[in-house]
Amino acid sequence: MRAKHRRAVGVSSAAVLLAGTATVLAEVRAAPAVPAERPPAYEASCSTTVEGSRVTAYCHNPYPRTDRVRLHVECEKWWDVDTDSAPVDVGPTAYAELTGRCWKDVRTAWLTHQPERDSAGT
Known part of the structure; x- marks a missing residue:
């Protein structure tokens, strides 16, 4: 019984971890890119x-x-x-x-x- 319980806990933990990672990646992809600060294109x-x-x-x-x-x-x-x-x-x-x-x-x-x-x- 204990072996099945450990596997079930391990599988559910992995599923939660993957779901959380997917959510974070979706938020990162949705965030707009911040342009790098560059000097104006006329300054010598x-x-x-x-x-x-x-x-x-x-x-x-x-x-x-x-x-x-x-x-x-x-x-x-x-x-x-x-x-x-x-x-x-x-x-x-x-x-x-x-x-x-x-x-x-x-x-x-x-x-x-x-x-x-x-x-x-x-």
């Missing part, structure tokens, strides 16, 4: 270097749309003037170099990107 890839009080940014645009890039430099000393470069349009497959500086030390430097405006209107 840029890198910055800081040498003393000078900052240089190197940008290359691998995309078919023009990217308008600006370099922003924040200086360490309160009396030192922070700078923002003039916007530079980096066209498709183009390369640009932007520079900025402080009188003394650089605290941070970053770039901003803006897509090219459509020429058909506003």
